[in-house]
Amino acid sequence: MQTKMILKRDGTTEEFCDDKVKNAIIKAYKASSIWYDDDVVLQMTHDVSESIQGDEVSVEAIQDLVEKALMKEEPEVAKKYIIYREWRNVERDKKTNMKQIMDGIVSIEKNDVNNENANMSANTPAGQMMNFASEVTKDYTSKYLLGKEYNRAHKNGDIHIHDLDYFPTKTTTCIQYDLEDLFNRGFRTKNGTIRTPQSIQSYATLATIVFQTNQNEQHGGQSIPAFDFFMAPGVLKSFRKHVVGHIEFIADLKNVSVDSKELKALVNDAVSSISLSDEETHKLTAQLQAIVPLSEEEVQTIMHNAYMKVEKDTHQAMEGFIHNLNTMHSRGGNQVVFSSINYGTDTSPEGRMVIRELLSATVEGLGRGETPVFPIQIFKVKDGISYTEADYEKAVKDFKAAMSGDIAFEAPNFDLLLQACETTATSLFPNFIFLDAPFNVNEAWDANDPRRYYYEVASMGCRTRVFENLHGDKTSFGRGNLSFTTINLPRLAIDAKLEAEETLPTAAKKEIQEFAVELFYNRLIEMVSFVGEQLKERYDYQRSALAKQFPFLMNNDVWKGGINLGPNDEIGDVINTGTLGIGFIGGHNAMVALFGEGHGSSQIAYDTLYKAIELMNDGVAALKEKYNLNYSVLATPAEGLSGRFTRIDKQKYGEISGVTDRDYYVNSFHVDVQEHISMFDKIKKEAPFHNLTGGGHITYVELDGEAKKNFVTILKIVKTMHDEHIGYGSINHPVDTCRECGYKGVIYSKCPVCESEDITRMRRITGYLTGDLETWNSAKRAEEHDRVKHGFGAN
Structure with missing residues (x-):
C-alpha cells in the first residue's frame, strides 16, 4: 500500500500518521470537558483515515474530515472544534507574511510593497486598493493556478x-497600436462609437483616449510605433480647414457667394500638403477662379496664414497630448497611463511638424516647467532619413550653425535628430532606437513605400521589443508581449x-x-x-x-x-x-x-x-x-x-x-x-548583448553636470550607439526642478534662485522616468545612489 503524504501549510510534506488524527480528536474532547470512549475515538480515527482520497492530502482537508466525524458522533465537541480552528486560523494569520503586508499597506509604510511600482500613487485609497488586490491575487495565483514546481522556484x-x-x-x-487603422475605421468604447478625427487636436486627444481605455485591459505598457505618421493626416486636415476658412473670409469681403461644400471638396482635392510648390499653388489659384476670384499672391498669403495657424494648432495639440498623459489617471492606484511613442522617420511636412512641435512642447514641460514623465519618447535613427555620417561631420564642425538651421543636410530629418538631442539634454527624452542595427533591419522596408513605418521596429519605453514573428509579418504593429519570467x-x-x-x-x-x-x-x-x-x-x-x-x-x-x-x-x-x-x-x-x-x-x-x-x-x-x-x-x-x-x-x-x-x-x-x-567604452561593451536579447534591451550612459550646456555631447553619444549597433539607448543626467519657482537644472541642497529645499529629482529607473526618487523602492534607490557618472574617455 502506497504511503499517504500530508501537505503542510508551509508547503512541505511529511508521512501521514493515524496517531495525529487520534490526538486531534482527543484534544477536541478534552477542550470540551466531555468524556470520550477509546473505542469511539479509534473508530473515528479509522473512518477519517479511510476517507482520505489520493496519495497527498492537506492539513486543512484532514481537519475537515475530523470535523465531519465529530459532528456525526458528538456535535457539541464538533462545535468547539470548529470555533478552535477558526481562532487558530486567525492567530496563525496574524503571524503570516500576508498580514504584515496588509498592515504595511494600511499604515502606508514607506516599504518596497508600496513602492514596487514607481508609477503608482500607493498612498491614495485607490493605490491602497490596488496593492491589497495585488497581494491577495498573487497569493491566490501561487496556491491555485501555478504548477507546484514553478511556484516553488x-x-x-x-x-x-x-x-x-x-x-x-x-x-x-x-501592445503596439496600429493607430492609423483605429482612426480610419473609428473605434468602439463601452458607451459608444468614436468617429474618424478631423483635426490635429482630435487626433492627439483620441490617441490619449486609446491609451487610457486599453490600459484597463493589459497589465503592462502601451506604445504607438509611428506617432509622426499617424498624427500627420490630422495636421493636413486642420490645414485644409484653415485654408477654406481664409478663402471664405476673403470671399465675404469681396461679396462673393461661395458654396462651402464645393469649396471644401476642391481644397481637399487640390491641397495635398501644408507646403505646396509654386506649381501646385499656381494650379490651385486657377481652380479657385471658378469659385472666387483670387490672385496667386492672395492664395500664397492664404497658404502662409493657414500654415502659421496649423503650426500653432499642432503645438497646442502636442502640448495637450503631453499634459493629458501626465494627468489622466487610469487603472487602480491613480496610475497615469504607461505610454510610449516612437517617431522620427516621417519626412512629410506634416509629420515633421508633429515631431518639431512635440519636442518643443516637451522642453516647455508641464504647468510650471516640470519634466514630463510620459509619454516615453523614442526617436528612430535611420540612415538616409534622420542620419548620415556626412551630416554628423557637418554638425560637429559647426554645431552652432547646425542648431540654428544654417546648414543644409542630406538626411531630411537630421535637423530633427539635432532637436531630439537638444530635448534629451533638457528633458531626458527622447531615447533613441537604431533601425540600422543588423538585428533591427527589416528586409521588407522600402524608402519609397508610404507605409514603410509598418516595417520599422518600435520599442516599449521600458525596453520590451516585439518584432520577429513566426505567425505573421515581421512588425511591431498590433501585437505585444504575452508574459515574461x-x-x-x-x-x-x-x-x-x-x-x-x-x-x-x-x-x-x-x-x-x-x-x-x-x-x-x-x-x-x-x-x-x-x-x-x-x-x-x-x-x-x-x-x-x-x-x-x-x-x-x-x-x-x-x-x-x-x-x-x-x-x-x-x-x-x-x-x-x-x-x-x-x-x-x-x-x-x-x-x-x-x-x-x-x-x-x-x-x-x-x-x-x-x-x-x-x-x-x-x-x-x-x-x-x-x-x-x-x-x-x-x-x-x-x-x-x-x-x-x-x-x-x-x-x-x-x-x-x-x-x-x-x-x-x-x-x-x-x-x-x-x-x-x-x-563610449560602456556602449562598446554592452552593444554586442543587444543582438542576443531580441525580447528587449537598453543601454544607458550617466552624464555628470548639466547636459543642456553641451548638446554636442549628446549627438556624439548617439553616433557611438549608432556605430556600435546599439538597439535601444538612453542618456541619463540629473534633472532637478524647484517646486517653488520652477527653476530646472542641477540643484544640490537648495534652489539657486529662491533657495527652496522643495526639489523634485527626476531620474530614469528602468527606461522610464519618475517624478521623485522618493517613490522608488529601496533597492532601486540604492542602485541610483551607486551609479557612477561615465567620463568621456576616447571616442
Whole structure:
C-alpha cells in the first residue's frame, strides 16, 4: 500500500500518521470537558483515515474530515472544534507574511510593497486598493493556478514570474497600436462609437483616449510605433480647414457667394500638403477662379496664414497630448497611463511638424516647467532619413550653425535628430532606437513605400521589443508581449562555484573556475527549458480567455485578429503573434561569483557572460521549434525584482563580496553601476548583448553636470550607439526642478534662485522616468545612489 503524504501549510510534506488524527480528536474532547470512549475515538480515527482520497492530502482537508466525524458522533465537541480552528486560523494569520503586508499597506509604510511600482500613487485609497488586490491575487495565483514546481522556484528565488497578480485575468503584457487603422475605421468604447478625427487636436486627444481605455485591459505598457505618421493626416486636415476658412473670409469681403461644400471638396482635392510648390499653388489659384476670384499672391498669403495657424494648432495639440498623459489617471492606484511613442522617420511636412512641435512642447514641460514623465519618447535613427555620417561631420564642425538651421543636410530629418538631442539634454527624452542595427533591419522596408513605418521596429519605453514573428509579418504593429519570467543568474553562478569547490577541494583556482563555469552553463540551459515550459503553461491559460474579457483590445482589432472573434469565443490563436520573454538579471553579479570580477573589467568574465546569453538563445530556438511560439531572450527591466532576488540570496548564502553585499543585483547584462568606465567604452561593451536579447534591451550612459550646456555631447553619444549597433539607448543626467519657482537644472541642497529645499529629482529607473526618487523602492534607490557618472574617455 502506497504511503499517504500530508501537505503542510508551509508547503512541505511529511508521512501521514493515524496517531495525529487520534490526538486531534482527543484534544477536541478534552477542550470540551466531555468524556470520550477509546473505542469511539479509534473508530473515528479509522473512518477519517479511510476517507482520505489520493496519495497527498492537506492539513486543512484532514481537519475537515475530523470535523465531519465529530459532528456525526458528538456535535457539541464538533462545535468547539470548529470555533478552535477558526481562532487558530486567525492567530496563525496574524503571524503570516500576508498580514504584515496588509498592515504595511494600511499604515502606508514607506516599504518596497508600496513602492514596487514607481508609477503608482500607493498612498491614495485607490493605490491602497490596488496593492491589497495585488497581494491577495498573487497569493491566490501561487496556491491555485501555478504548477507546484514553478511556484516553488518562484518563491525560492530561482526565477521570478512577473505580474503574478494579473495571472488569473489571463491578460497580456503590452501592445503596439496600429493607430492609423483605429482612426480610419473609428473605434468602439463601452458607451459608444468614436468617429474618424478631423483635426490635429482630435487626433492627439483620441490617441490619449486609446491609451487610457486599453490600459484597463493589459497589465503592462502601451506604445504607438509611428506617432509622426499617424498624427500627420490630422495636421493636413486642420490645414485644409484653415485654408477654406481664409478663402471664405476673403470671399465675404469681396461679396462673393461661395458654396462651402464645393469649396471644401476642391481644397481637399487640390491641397495635398501644408507646403505646396509654386506649381501646385499656381494650379490651385486657377481652380479657385471658378469659385472666387483670387490672385496667386492672395492664395500664397492664404497658404502662409493657414500654415502659421496649423503650426500653432499642432503645438497646442502636442502640448495637450503631453499634459493629458501626465494627468489622466487610469487603472487602480491613480496610475497615469504607461505610454510610449516612437517617431522620427516621417519626412512629410506634416509629420515633421508633429515631431518639431512635440519636442518643443516637451522642453516647455508641464504647468510650471516640470519634466514630463510620459509619454516615453523614442526617436528612430535611420540612415538616409534622420542620419548620415556626412551630416554628423557637418554638425560637429559647426554645431552652432547646425542648431540654428544654417546648414543644409542630406538626411531630411537630421535637423530633427539635432532637436531630439537638444530635448534629451533638457528633458531626458527622447531615447533613441537604431533601425540600422543588423538585428533591427527589416528586409521588407522600402524608402519609397508610404507605409514603410509598418516595417520599422518600435520599442516599449521600458525596453520590451516585439518584432520577429513566426505567425505573421515581421512588425511591431498590433501585437505585444504575452508574459515574461526572469532567471536569477547570480544564484546559478553561486551554486556552481560552491559545488565546484566542494567537488575539487584541492584543485587549482583555474580548474575550479573552469568546472564552475561548465556547471553554470549546464544549469542555465536547464533553467531556460524550465522557464520555457512555465511560459507555455501560462500561454495555454491565457489562450482560454474569452474575447469579451478584452472588449477594446479585441473588438477594435487592437490586437490583430481579435476583431474576428465573437464575445464568447476563446482568444486562442489570435495571441500567438505575441512574445514569451525569458529574462535574466545580475550578469555582473554572476560573473563576480564565478571569477571575483565583473565583465566590465575582466575579459574572461565578459566572454563567459556572452556565451551564457548565447546559450539562452540556443534554448529559445529549441523552444520556438518545439512549440512554434515567439520565445525571446529579454534583458529584464528589473524594478522591484532587483532587490527581491538579492534579499533571498543574502539570506541563503550570506554576504558574498560583490555579489550579495548590496541591496540590488545589477540589471541584465549591464556593466556594474559602480564601474569607472567611459561612456563610449560602456556602449562598446554592452552593444554586442543587444543582438542576443531580441525580447528587449537598453543601454544607458550617466552624464555628470548639466547636459543642456553641451548638446554636442549628446549627438556624439548617439553616433557611438549608432556605430556600435546599439538597439535601444538612453542618456541619463540629473534633472532637478524647484517646486517653488520652477527653476530646472542641477540643484544640490537648495534652489539657486529662491533657495527652496522643495526639489523634485527626476531620474530614469528602468527606461522610464519618475517624478521623485522618493517613490522608488529601496533597492532601486540604492542602485541610483551607486551609479557612477561615465567620463568621456576616447571616442
